[in-house]
Amino acid sequence: MAEAPFGLLAELTHRCPLQCGYCSNPLELVRRDAELSTEDWRRVFDQARSLGCLQIHLSGGEPLLRPDLPSLVEHANSLGCYVNLVTSGVGLSRERLHSLASLGVDHVQLSLQDATRAGNDRIAGIKAFDRKVEAASFVLDEGLPLTVNTVLHRQNLDNIAGIIAMAEQMGAERLELANTQYYGWALRNRAVLLPTREQLAVADPIVAAAQERLRGRMEIVYVIADYHEAHPKPCMYGWGARQLTVAPNGDVLPCPAATVISSLQIENVRDSSLHDIWHHSPSFNAFRGFEWMRDPCRSCPRKEIDFGGCRCQAFQLTGDAAATDPVCSLSPERSTVDLILETEMAPAEVPAMAMRKMR
Amino acid sequence: MTVVALDAVPRIRRGVKCTYDQIRSAHVVLFPEGVLVLNETAASVVALCDGVRSIGDIAVVLADSYDGVEPSDVAELVARMVERRVVDVDG
Numbered sequence A: 001m002a003e004a005p006f007g008l009l010a011e012l013t014h015r016c017p018l019q020c021g022y023c024s025n026p027l028e029l030v031r032r033d034a035e036l037s038t039e040d041w042r043r044v045f046d047q048a049r050s051l052g053c054l055q056i057h058l059s060g061g062e063p064l065l066r067p068d069l070p071s072l073v074e075h076a077n078s079l080g081c082y083v084n085l086v087t088s089g090v091g092l093s094r095e096r097l098h099s100l101a102s103l104g105v106d107h108v109q110l111s112l113q114d115a116t117r118a119g120n121d122r123i124a125g126i127k128a129f130d131r132k133v134e135a136a137s138f139v140l141d142e143g144l145p146l147t148v149n150t151v152l153h154r155q156n157l158d159n160i161a162g163i164i165a166m167a168e169q170m171g172a173e174r175l176e177l178a179n180t181q182y183y184g185w186a187l188r189n190r191a192v193l194l195p196t197r198e199q200l201a202v203a204d205p206i207v208a209a210a211q212e213r214l215r216g217r218m219e220i221v222y223v224i225a226d227y228h229e230a231h232p233k234p235c236m237y238g239w240g241a242r243q244l245t246v247a248p249n250g251d252v253l254p255c256p257a258a259t260v261i262s263s264l265q266i267e268n269v270r271d272s273s274l275h276d277i278w279h280h281s282p283s284f285n286a287f288r289g290f291e292w293m294r295d296p297c298r299s300c301p302r303k304e305i306d307f308g309g310c311r312c313q314a315f316q317l318t319g320d321a322a323a324t325d326p327v328c329s330l331s332p333e334r335s336t337v338d339l340i341l342e343t344e345m346a347p348a349e350v351p352a353m354a355m356r357k358m359r
Numbered sequence B: 001m002t003v004v005a006l007d008a009v010p011r012i013r014r015g016v017k018c019t020y021d022q023i024r025s026a027h028v029v030l031f032p033e034g035v036l037v038l039n040e041t042a043a044s045v046v047a048l049c050d051g052v053r054s055i056g057d058i059a060v061v062l063a064d065s066y067d068g069v070e071p072s073d074v075a076e077l078v079a080r081m082v083e084r085r086v087v088d089v090d091g
C-alpha cells in the first residue's frame, strides 16, 4: 500500500480577482455553480485527516472569495492540521485576517507578481500591488509567518533583485522564486513568458548571493527554469507520494496540473472517498514508484532524484505521459524543447499575454 | 553544517506546531514547508526547546528519563532541527 499523504492542496475556487497569464489553474476554469459546498469540503478535510494529511493548504484561485472560508479554516484547525492560507492578498483586511488567524490559520503565503507597482499590476491585470503590501503588514502585525511567492518569467526576471528586496521589506520568512512551469495558462502564454538564457545567467547568481546573505533570516527557495536545464526538476517527491490536490469541483488530482493529462481518468470526491482514490485509483497509481518507467529513465541513477521529471510536461510535449520528461538531455525528444527555446525565447513578434479569465 | 554550542538556547520557531498524529502513532512537527515525523527522543528534545533552557539544561532534564544522553547528542539533534527551520537558537 502507498504511504499516507502529508498534505492536501484544497483549491476552494478558481475564481480570482487577478488575471495572471501564467496561472497554474487549467484553461477550463471551474465555474462557481460547480464548486463543492461547505459540507463537501468539511467531509473532504475529515477524509484527508483520516488518510494522514497534516497540512491543509487553502488555495485557489483566491480562497478569500469563498464566504465559508472562516468555517473551513476552523474545521481544518479542529482536525489538528496545519492551515496554510494561499492568497493574492486582495480582499484581506486587517479584521478579516485577525479573525482567520484566531480560527486557526497558521501561515500565510502571499503572491507577488513583480517588484514594482507598475510591473506587478500589469502582470496581475488589476491594481493589486498596494493591497499586497498592506496584506503583508497585516500578516506581520498578526504575528503569523509569511511566505512570499513570485513566479518568474521573461517579464519580471530582470527585476529579481528588487523582488528579493521587496520580500525582505514585507517581512517574509521565506521567499519562493519559481520559474514558470508551462501548463494551462502558462503554456498558452509561453512565447511571452520564456526567459532568455542571458536573463537567467544574470538572475541565477543574484539569487545565490541573496540566499547566502539572508541565511537564517529569509529562506529563498529557487525553482529552476527547467527548459534551460539538462535535467528535469523533480516531480514533488514522486507521483502520488506526499500530497494530493482537490479541485474546486471535487476532482482529486495527483498533481495540481494533472488535468492536462487528458488520458488520465480523474476521480471525484462526490463519488469515492479520498482513501479509495489515494490507494486504489488508476490515476494515483499510474506513475507511482519506478515500475511504469521505460528507458532512459528506467536504468538511470537519477530516477531516485527526479522521478523521471514531470508527467504533465511529458504528456503535453510528447503526447505520452509515461515518456521521459523531454527537458532531460537524455530524452530522445529533447529536440522538441530546444526548438521551443529557439523560436519562443525571443520571438520575432511577441504575442499579447492572454489574461486569465473564466469563459 | 550547522554547529550548536552547548550553552546555546534553542526555541521552536514561530509558526511551527508540535503535535501527536494518531494516524501514524508518532510525534510530528508541522511547519510551512512540510511535516517532520519524530522519534521519541527527538520529540522530547523539541518539546524542551522553550527559549529558556540551554542545550546543557535539556541534556540534564533528559538524563532523568533516558540513559546515556550526552549534551553533544542534543546539540547534534538541535542542529538538524535548525537546518530544517523547526528550531532557532539564541546565543
Ligand code: SF4
Residues within 6 Å of the ligand: A016, A017, A018, A019, A020, A022, A023, A024, A025, A060, A061, A062, A088, A111, A356
Ligand atoms: S496565479 Fe494569479 S490568477 Fe492564478 S490563482 Fe494565483 S493569483 Fe490567481
Ligand code: SF4
Residues within 6 Å of the ligand: A231, A232, A296, A297, A298, A300, A301, A302, A303, A304, A306, A307, A308, A309, A324, A325, A328, A329, A330, A331
Ligand atoms: S533519464 Fe529520466 S531519470 Fe534520468 S535524468 Fe533524465 S528524466 Fe531523470
